[in-house]
Amino acid sequence: MTTTLAWIDYLIMLIYLAFVLGIGFALKKFMKxxxxxxxxxxxxxxxVAGLAFISANLGAQEVIGMAASGAKYGIATSHFYWLGAIPAMVFVGIFMMPFYYGSRAHSVPEYLRLRFDEKTRGLNAITFAAMTVLSSGISMLAMAKLIVVLHIFDAPFASLGLSSEWIFHASIVLSAVIVLGYVYLGGLTSAIYNEVLQFFLIVAGFLPLVLLGLKNVGGWDGLRHSLPTGFTHAWVGMSQASTNPLGVEVFGLAMGLGFVLSFGYWCTDFLVVQRAMAADSMTSARRTPLIAAIPKMFFPFLVIMPGLIAIALPAVQEAAAQPGKAATATSWPSKGLIPAEAEKDPKTGEMVPKYLRQAGSDEPLLDANGQKQYAYDYNLAIPNMLLHYFPTGMLGLGLTALLASFMSGMAGNITAFNTVGTYDIYKAYINRSGTDRHYIWIGQLATLFGTIVSIAAAYAAAQFNNIMDALQLVFGFVNAPLFATFLLGMFWKRTTGHGAFFGLLSGTAAAAIFQSLTLPAGAGPGIKGGWLANLHTFPSEMAQNFWLAIFAWTTCFLVTIAVSLFTKAREDKDLVGLVYSLTEKPREDHLSWYKRPLALGIVVLIMTAALNLIFY
Amino acid sequence: MNLDIRTPIGLLFLSLGGLLVIYGFFSDPGIYFRSLNININLWWGLALLVFGGIMTYFGRRKTKLRPSSTP
Incomplete structure (x- = not known):
C-alpha cells in the first residue's frame, strides 16, 4: 500500500492535538x-450541548462501523439513524428531560435513586460504569489497530530509529494520555468543547470525501446504477426478512430497533444524557437532543455514503490497504476498494484471502457462477476511501478527522465514568461526607483510574477476543430491558422500587434465556446463542438481536407492573418532579416558536419522514 | 463559562485552512490525480478559512459585547 504522508499531514495532526490540549488548559481555571x-x-x-450530544456517540463504532455496514447492507443502514435514533431523541427531549434536568440529579443512576431506591441505582451505576470503560478500551484498540494498518506513524518511528512493533503500544498510550489530559484538566466542559470541535473536524474531513466520491461515480444516479437495487432503497423489501439485506422483517425492525434498543440507548444512557444535563436551562436541556437530531439525520450521507461508494468503484488493487500481505500481492480479491480478510493457510502458513465456508465443513461456499465467495474486511471502507481520494495535505485532515472521532467517543465514556464513579459509587457507598474539593479530586482520580482500566480492557480485547464478545453480550442483556423501567417510572406513579429492581433483573434473565435458546442462521451453538437448545433460528444475527430486545423489554415491563401492584407505593409528595402526572409542565409560551421543544420536535420528525420517503 | 468555544474552533479552522491553501499553491499538481485532478487542498482550504473566519468573528463579537454572560 502506498501511504504518502508528508510533513504537512503530521503538522495538521499536531495542530489539532495542540488545540485539544489547549482547551483543557484554558478551562482549568474555571473548575472551582x-x-x-x-x-x-x-x-x-x-x-453546544446538542453537538456534543451526537459527537459523544460518534466514536469508532459509528464512523468505521456505519461505513462498513453501508458497504455490506447498503442504504438500509440509515435505519440506525432515521428509525433507530431520531424518534428516541425527540422523545427524550420533549418528555423525559424535564425529569432528568428538573430533579437536579447529577446522573441517570442518581435519578433512579430519587425515583426508586438505592438498589436500583446501584445495579444501574455499576453495570454502566463497567460498560463505559470497556467501550472506551475497545475504541482505543480500534484506533491503535487502524494506525498500524494505515502505517500512519511508520515514517516518524523509522526516522527516530524505533522498531515499528512499538507503534501499537505508542498509539494506545498516546490516545489515552491525550484524552486523560484534557478531561483531567477541564472536566466535562473540556470534553464537551472538544466534542464540538471534533464534530466540525469530522464534517470537514469527510464531506470532501463524499463529494469527490459522488463526483467520481457520477452522482447519486451513477451510484444507483452501479449497485444492486436493494442497496439504494431503505424500505423496499422490508416486509419480509428474506427480501432485504438486513435479514429482518418490518415488525422486528420497528419494535426491536426503532423502539426498544433506540429508546433504551438515547433516553437512558448517561453518556449522552449527561450532555443535556449540563445545559444552561431547562429549555436548553430539552432542546439539546432536538438540535442534535438535525445533523444526526444527515449523518448517513457522511458515514454510510463512503461505504456505498467504496463498493461501487472498480476494484483498485494498489491503493487498498490489505490486512495480510504487502501491496505486491497481485490477485488479492476485493470488492471495489474493500479487500478480502486474511487468514492463515493451515498447510503453507501463508496469509491467504479468507473465503466463506459451507456450514459445518471446510468446503468453500460457491456463488451462482461457481466462484468462491470471500469474507470482506468492510471496516476498511473509510480508511481506503481516504487513501484513494485524498492527496497529501487533505489526507492529513481526513486522518485527523478519524482520530477526532475515536477520541470524542473515548472522552464521552471517560466523563460519564468519572461522574457515575464519583457520585453513584464513591459518594454513595464509600464516603458520603467529603468536602466539595475532595469530590473534584476523586473525580480526577476516577478519570485516571478509568483511563488505566480502559488501557487494560484494550489489551484484554486484543488478547482474548471471546471474553470481550461475551462481556458485550452480557451488557446487551442488562441494557435491553432498561427503557421499560424508565418509561414506567416516569409515567406511572404507582411503580415501586422493588418493581423496578426485580423487573430489571428478570428482563436481563429473560434476555439470557432467549439467547441460549435461539440461533442466527449459519452459526453453531456458542457465543452466538443456542447453548441450551435451539428452539428457533433467525434469518440473521440482527433479527435475533432485535427480537431478544423485544422479549427482554416486554418481560421487564410486565414484571415491573406485577411486582409494583403487590408492593407499597411511595406517597405522592415524594414523587413531585420525578413523575409526569405530579410535575408542573414547563411553560414555554414566552419563547418564539422555533425555540419551543415541541415545535422543534415536530419539525425534526417531519424532516425525518421526508428523508425516508426520498430513499424508500 | 468565560471561554466561548467558537473562538478556538475558529482559530483551529483558520490555521488548518491557511495551511492547506498555502500547500495547495506550492504543491506539485501531479499529486491531484487522486482527487480527480481537483486541487482539493486549495479549494477545501478556502472553505475552511471562510468557516473559521465566521466562527472567530461570532466568538469574539460576543466576548466583546457581553464579557461573561450566556445567551
Whole structure:
C-alpha cells in the first residue's frame, strides 16, 4: 500500500492535538466546584450541548462501523439513524428531560435513586460504569489497530530509529494520555468543547470525501446504477426478512430497533444524557437532543455514503490497504476498494484471502457462477476511501478527522465514568461526607483510574477476543430491558422500587434465556446463542438481536407492573418532579416558536419522514 | 463559562485552512490525480478559512459585547 504522508499531514495532526490540549488548559481555571467539573456548572448553551450530544456517540463504532455496514447492507443502514435514533431523541427531549434536568440529579443512576431506591441505582451505576470503560478500551484498540494498518506513524518511528512493533503500544498510550489530559484538566466542559470541535473536524474531513466520491461515480444516479437495487432503497423489501439485506422483517425492525434498543440507548444512557444535563436551562436541556437530531439525520450521507461508494468503484488493487500481505500481492480479491480478510493457510502458513465456508465443513461456499465467495474486511471502507481520494495535505485532515472521532467517543465514556464513579459509587457507598474539593479530586482520580482500566480492557480485547464478545453480550442483556423501567417510572406513579429492581433483573434473565435458546442462521451453538437448545433460528444475527430486545423489554415491563401492584407505593409528595402526572409542565409560551421543544420536535420528525420517503 | 468555544474552533479552522491553501499553491499538481485532478487542498482550504473566519468573528463579537454572560 502506498501511504504518502508528508510533513504537512503530521503538522495538521499536531495542530489539532495542540488545540485539544489547549482547551483543557484554558478551562482549568474555571473548575472551582464539583458542579463545574462534573456538570460544567450547568452553563452550556443548547447548540453546544446538542453537538456534543451526537459527537459523544460518534466514536469508532459509528464512523468505521456505519461505513462498513453501508458497504455490506447498503442504504438500509440509515435505519440506525432515521428509525433507530431520531424518534428516541425527540422523545427524550420533549418528555423525559424535564425529569432528568428538573430533579437536579447529577446522573441517570442518581435519578433512579430519587425515583426508586438505592438498589436500583446501584445495579444501574455499576453495570454502566463497567460498560463505559470497556467501550472506551475497545475504541482505543480500534484506533491503535487502524494506525498500524494505515502505517500512519511508520515514517516518524523509522526516522527516530524505533522498531515499528512499538507503534501499537505508542498509539494506545498516546490516545489515552491525550484524552486523560484534557478531561483531567477541564472536566466535562473540556470534553464537551472538544466534542464540538471534533464534530466540525469530522464534517470537514469527510464531506470532501463524499463529494469527490459522488463526483467520481457520477452522482447519486451513477451510484444507483452501479449497485444492486436493494442497496439504494431503505424500505423496499422490508416486509419480509428474506427480501432485504438486513435479514429482518418490518415488525422486528420497528419494535426491536426503532423502539426498544433506540429508546433504551438515547433516553437512558448517561453518556449522552449527561450532555443535556449540563445545559444552561431547562429549555436548553430539552432542546439539546432536538438540535442534535438535525445533523444526526444527515449523518448517513457522511458515514454510510463512503461505504456505498467504496463498493461501487472498480476494484483498485494498489491503493487498498490489505490486512495480510504487502501491496505486491497481485490477485488479492476485493470488492471495489474493500479487500478480502486474511487468514492463515493451515498447510503453507501463508496469509491467504479468507473465503466463506459451507456450514459445518471446510468446503468453500460457491456463488451462482461457481466462484468462491470471500469474507470482506468492510471496516476498511473509510480508511481506503481516504487513501484513494485524498492527496497529501487533505489526507492529513481526513486522518485527523478519524482520530477526532475515536477520541470524542473515548472522552464521552471517560466523563460519564468519572461522574457515575464519583457520585453513584464513591459518594454513595464509600464516603458520603467529603468536602466539595475532595469530590473534584476523586473525580480526577476516577478519570485516571478509568483511563488505566480502559488501557487494560484494550489489551484484554486484543488478547482474548471471546471474553470481550461475551462481556458485550452480557451488557446487551442488562441494557435491553432498561427503557421499560424508565418509561414506567416516569409515567406511572404507582411503580415501586422493588418493581423496578426485580423487573430489571428478570428482563436481563429473560434476555439470557432467549439467547441460549435461539440461533442466527449459519452459526453453531456458542457465543452466538443456542447453548441450551435451539428452539428457533433467525434469518440473521440482527433479527435475533432485535427480537431478544423485544422479549427482554416486554418481560421487564410486565414484571415491573406485577411486582409494583403487590408492593407499597411511595406517597405522592415524594414523587413531585420525578413523575409526569405530579410535575408542573414547563411553560414555554414566552419563547418564539422555533425555540419551543415541541415545535422543534415536530419539525425534526417531519424532516425525518421526508428523508425516508426520498430513499424508500 | 468565560471561554466561548467558537473562538478556538475558529482559530483551529483558520490555521488548518491557511495551511492547506498555502500547500495547495506550492504543491506539485501531479499529486491531484487522486482527487480527480481537483486541487482539493486549495479549494477545501478556502472553505475552511471562510468557516473559521465566521466562527472567530461570532466568538469574539460576543466576548466583546457581553464579557461573561450566556445567551
Amino acid at each position: 466546584t464539583s458542579e463545574d467539573f462534573f456538570l460544567s456548572g450547568r452553563s452550556i448553551p443548547a447548540w
